[in-house]
Amino acid sequence: MMFWSDHDMSGWGYAGMVIGMVLFWALIIVGIVALIRYTAGAPQARAVTQLPHYSDYESPEQMLAARFARGEVDETEYRHRLDVLRATARQ
Structure with a gap:
């Protein structure tokens, strides 16, 4: 007569199956x-970047002078915009 219990899992088999299923999920x-x-996206703590200094930016007057040098604005427009920039800087 054959004993069918030889082909069943023991207690360790069930424990291994439970541990394996927990690890899987x-x-x-x-x-x-x-x-x-x-x-x-990355959290802010991991995405720390070096912010440029204020001195690295061009001032509005420098940007306007560069546009004038490239020929994007003519002299009258340059002088008018420069006057507006300086008037708003005084306020």
Whole structure:
């Protein structure tokens, strides 16, 4: 007579199956969370960039002078806009 219990899982087999299933679902959940974070963009703490200094920017007068030098504005328009810039800077 054959004993069918030889082909069944023991207690360790069930424990291994439970542990394996928990690890499987944990990996699936971690993968979904990582995918959502990756597609949503990096958090601000990881995306720290060096901001340029204020001195690295051109002043409005320098930008206007560069446009005048390139010929984008004529002399009368340049003088008018320069007067407007200086008048608003005084206020």
